[in-house]
Amino acid sequence: MKLQEDGLKREIGIWGLSANMINIIIGSGIFVLPSIVAGILGPASIIAYIFCGTLAMFIMLCFAEMGSKITKSGGDYTYVETVFGKYPGFLIFMIGFVSRVCGTAAVANALVDTLAVVVPVFHSYTIKIIFFTIIFFGFATINVLGVKQGIALVKFNTMAKLLPLILLIIFGLNFINIDNLKWTTTPHFKQIGDASLILFFAYTGGPTGLLVGGEIKNPNRTVPRAIIASMIFLVFFYMAIQTVSQGVFGSQLSLQTATPLANVGQVIFGSIGFTIIILGTSISMFGNISGQTLNTPRSLFAVSRDGVLPIKAFQKIHKKYATPYISILTFSTLAFVFAILGGFKTLAIFTVAGALLTYASVSIAVLKFRKINVLNKKEFTIPGGAIIPFLSIITCLFFLYHLKKNAIINITIFIGITSFLYWSLNFFKQKNKY
Structure with a gap:
């Protein structure tokens, strides 16, 4: 049973979807993580990259199966709503949508702060407003003009953010001191944890990249292939970055807390290397905003399409460009306003907990959907029966258990408010029928 929809153009292939997910996953964090991980594991840091990559693969394989079988737009929301109903679907939508709006606004502010290091004019509040206007509504315009244009921008941004890091890896090989990579001790499991x-x-x-499910070509093949290719690439890419950083700085890597990769770039390329990596950080943030503008509006479109959010305007598709233009403009406007206002960061504290709950929900949905879905050999099914979905659920529970209490409290409060909103909307919806 393949659930799909008409009205949107299926323009995204394997390369486009892979670039879409890689663009979303690789954020500014990788530019500082090498020193943090090295401070815990030293030369054995690559173990953590393999371990975490494996855990993430468990989760992404669950998304691969659901994305192969449920090919409508909406990603995690659509999977949960299809299997468990409108209320759980609405919760997943709200967690994801609010997180992505707040996250995009936060990235925009971080982008301006980073650019201000190189170009001081960005310290000006007026310049900041002009810049936000250009990027948010510029990206919105491109995405309204067509998903082909939107994914082309994502492909460009993905290559642009990868290029400085690839150069760092290639030229950094000549600067590696092999002694810096030798293990002096065997890491304990607690250290890896x-x-x-x-x-x-x-x-x-990565799941954000699947919100465009209704615009993916041959999703039963494209989704699993793109997910597996993306995750394998990321594991080796991250390991290469860590190896070069460790090989260059050795035990001193853990001391490069502020800008470890930029410092590596300075060693390899001289003073210009520092600037190149800082600009690479900016490009990474730039790419994240473009990716969110492509993907996130599709969840707003989907929740309106299914009548879960009773605002029909969000499901409108442009007659000429076949894009959910109202949803795109709404997302960009909200992100723009939040970016200008600031002071919203506390709203994003629940983001990690919300993501883990979403991943766990989709993993459980895999098991239930297998019972109600007619098996189709053309659709992707994770090998090994229930093993991978169970491992995915355990992974989510493990990380949820280790979150700080305020994160759990915040997500609980948010779920309470969202539940009240859902039942209120449902009450007025029923009342208007009579």
């Missing part, structure tokens, strides 16, 4: 609590989230974000 401590590093994983930080590093795991460098692999998350």
Whole structure:
């Protein structure tokens, strides 16, 4: 049973979807993580990258199966709503949508702060407003003009953010001191666990790239292939970055707390290397905003399409460009306003807990959907029966258990408020029928 929809153009292939997920996953965090992980594991840091990559793969394989079988737009929301109903679907939508709006606004502010290091004019509040206007509504315009244009921008941004890091890896090989890579001790499982609590989230974000499910070509093949290719690439890419950083700085890597990769760039390329990596950080943030502008509006479109959010305007598709233009403009406007106002960061504290709850929900949905879905050999099914979904659920519970109490409290409060909103909307919806 393949659930799909009409009205949107299926323009995204394997390369486009892979670039879409890589663009979302690789954020500014990778530019500082090498020193943090090295401070815990030293030369054995690559173990944590393999371990976390494996755990993330468990989760992403669950998304691969659901994305292969449920091919409508909306990603995690659509999977949960299809299997468990409108209320759980609405919770997943709200967690994801609010997190992505707040996260995008936060990234925009971080982008301006980073650019101000190189170009001081960005310290000006007026310049900041002009810059936000250009990027948010510029990206919105491109995405309204067509998903092909939106994914082309994502592909460009993905290559632009990868290029300085690839150059760092290639030229950095000549600067590696092999002695810096030798293990002096065998890491304990607790050390690997401590590093994983930080590093795991460098692999998350991929599910956002599946919100465009209704615009993916041959999703039963494209989704699993793109997910597996992206995750394998990320594991080796992260390991290469860590190896070069460790090889260059050795035990001193853990002391490069502020800008470790920029410092590596300075060693390899001279003073210009520092600037190149700082600009690479900016490009990474730039790419994240473009990716969110492509993907996040599709969840707003989907929740309106299904009548879960009773605002029909969000499900409108542009007659000429076949894009959910109202949803795109709404997302960009909200992100723009939040970016200008600031003071919203406390709203994003629940983001990590919300993501883990979403991943666990989709993993459980895999098991239930297998019972109600007619098996189709063309659709992707995770090998090994229930083993991978169970491992995915355990992974989510492990990281939820280790979150700080305020994160759990915040997500609980948010779920309470969202539940009240859902039942209120449902009450007025029913009342208007009579």
